[in-house]
Amino acid sequence: MTAKSVRKAKEMRRKERRKTTDVWSSAKIIMTILSWLLFLVALIMSYYAVPEKDYGVLRYYDIEIRQFWLTPLTGYLYIMIWLSALGSYIALMVDKYRSRRRSDNPHFNLLFLLSINLFWLVYILLKAQ
Secondary structure, three states, X not given: OOHHHHHXXXXXXXXXXXXXXXXXXXXXXXXXXXHHHHHHHHHHHHHHHOOOOOOXXXXXXXXXXXXXXXXXXXXXXHHHHHHHHHHXXXXXXXXXXXXXXXXXXXXXXXXXXXXXXXXXXXXXXXXXX
């Protein structure tokens, strides 16, 4: 037997000692769900906050088009995105300090959510001036 197969056999024999999830794991799950929900609400809110598109049909019929960001909704949008980014960051930190095994999930969805939130914040800061 090779060293790799011996190591694999030992890992298979090793019992899972985790009985239930602890408070930190439950908090991480709740933070993850809340962060994604805030992100979805921010997506819906951004639909109403951004300036409207200038289509030729609208110009032809002289329909007024809003060319500016709605300030109250943009303020709420900032708050939602920041809270979503903070929640995903906290969940990543809890996961970092609570998971010790190689087989634990790396949670790429939280990294994706955090990066999208930060890019979105930069975009809004540059465009909503």
